[in-house]
Amino acid sequence: MSRLFLMVVVLCSLSSSLLAEKNGREEGTIVRMRMTDCMAPRHAFMSSMSGATPPAGEQCPEYVLVTDKVVYVISGKSSDQLVPLAESTRFHFQNNEVLIRVDDARKESHFRVKAMVLRPEWDRNQEMEEAEAAAAIVAHRSLEGALLAGTRP
Numbered sequence: 001m002s003r004l005f006l007m008v009v010v011l012c013s014l015s016s017s018l019l020a021e022k023n024g025r026e027e028g029t030i031v032r033m034r035m036t037d038c039m040a041p042r043h044a045f046m047s048s049m050s051g052a053t054p055p056a057g058e059q060c061p062e063y064v065l066v067t068d069k070v071v072y073v074i075s076g077k078s079s080d081q082l083v084p085l086a087e088s089t090r091f092h093f094q095n096n097e098v099l100i101r102v103d104d105a106r107k108e109s110h111f112r113v114k115a116m117v118l119r120p121e122w123d124r125n126q127e128m129e130e131a132e133a134a135a136a137i138v139a140h141r142s143l144e145g146a147l148l149a150g151t152r153p
Contacts, residue, residue, distance in 0.1 A: 025090045028067040030083050035059040039075055039112055062114065065089070065098070071122040074098050074111035081109045 038060040059079055065072040076082075083089065083102055091100045099108040117125075 025092045026067055027088055027090050028065045028072075030063050030085050030087065030089055031066050032064040033083075033085055034062050035079075036062045036075065038077070038079075039114070063111070065091070066122070067119070069119055071117050071119055072098065072113055073115040075114050076109065076111055081111070083109070 036059065038058050061076045061079070061081055061083070063074050063076075063083060065074055083100060089100055091098050093099070096113070098111045098113060100111065101108045
């Protein structure tokens, strides 16, 4: 009887801990990636004393991670932190960093949050950028057409 009780207690605690871990993770989509200069470490003095500063000119990936409510711009700490684009990604926060496990990697990749914005504001900004790009294309085509016709705009 005591073994059965112990087994039930262990199973209940295991299932609740797994549920808590699953609920602690958020889901989002990586929509953009670009390579930028690596950010200086947070504790620059201590890093410089230990000699752990990134080499000058090293490029690190910067991603745009879109969730339902917030859009994050995150930056890797080294050039080998690559995450697949346009896939649903599960992540969580720990010590002011975003942790993402890529595929079945042994360890999670740590990313610094460079910026974050509410999703509706980001959507509005994206629409404005697309409208500006479309207007620039139309202006370029009309200028190109005028030059081909031999007239001045």
